[in-house]
Amino acid sequence: MxxxxxxxxxxxxxxxxxxxxxxxxxxxxxxxxxxxxxxxxxxxxxxxxxxxxxxxxxxxxxxxxxxxxxxxxxxxxxxxxxxxxxxxxxxxxxxxxxxxxxxxxxxxxxxxxxxxxLPDTDVATYLAHQLSSRTWPFQATITLHESAAAVTDRIWPGMGVVEPVDDDSCLLHLGADNPRDLAWMITSVDADFTLTDAPPELTDALHAHAARCLNAVRKA
Known part of the structure; x- marks a missing residue:
């Protein structure tokens, strides 16, 4: 085109x-x-x-x-x-x-x-929000402790929607087929975060992910 x-x-x-x-x-x-x-x-x-x-x-x-x-x-x-x-x-x-x-x-x-x-700022933002929050069986919202501008380049298309909060934080809305994928997506952003709205299964998946990483370091 x-x-x-x-x-x-x-x-x-x-x-x-x-x-x-x-x-x-x-x-x-x-x-x-x-x-x-x-x-x-x-x-x-x-x-x-x-x-x-x-x-x-x-x-x-x-x-x-x-x-x-x-x-x-x-x-x-x-x-x-x-x-x-x-x-x-x-x-x-x-x-x-x-x-x-x-x-x-x-x-x-x-x-x-x-x-x-439209019920959002633009059609691309609306679609991204719909795909990340409605079509996946597991959804979560996390607070990233960096500005939206700082993390935007680390969020690939379709992964989730970044919502600015202030100069030092933003919200990330995302979804996945299972809690394990959610944990991987969240940690792949490479930013400190807090669970804001998440299913209990995600907490278990993050604990398992952290334990796996610690075991790998101990064996190194």
């Missing part, structure tokens, strides 16, 4: 419009997505975002259940090697995120809608 943007003025009008539409509707946050979504699907969603038209699609959830959804699309987001649609779900009257590789758009789109205000 970056390459085509540079050549946009040289393209025929129809292709120029398609490039412009995809560029307008897309937010990039983190690594580039893997090529698992067809260009037609991306264009259908981008068109609905740009025209502010409701979008109906068939969706397969992570648990493989199927449903038909009707949404007011806000943005396409390239996040942590996947494409996501951020949209207002009209049936559930709430914001939702959808993996684009799990949806199949239906036609036609419409009617038009008035855009709603």
């Amino acid at each position: 970056r390459a085509l943007a540079k050549l946009e003025q040289m393209l025929p009008p129809r292709l120029r419009y398609r490039v412009s539409t995809l560029h307008t509707a897309t937010v990039r946050a983190g690594a580039a997505p893997t090529p698992k979504v067809s260009a037609d699907t991306l264009m259908a969603i981008a068109e609905a975002c740009r025209r502010r038209e409701r979008l109906r699609f068939d969706y397969v959830s992570p648990r493989r259940s199927r449903s038909t959804r009707l949404v007011e699309p806000h943005s396409l987001v390239s996040f942590d090697r996947h494409w996501y649609l951020v949209a207002w779900d009209t049936d559930r009257t709430d914001w939702r995120t959808f993996r684009v590789d799990r949806l199949t758009p239906r036609t036609p789109t419409g009617p038009r809608f008035t855009p709603r205000e």
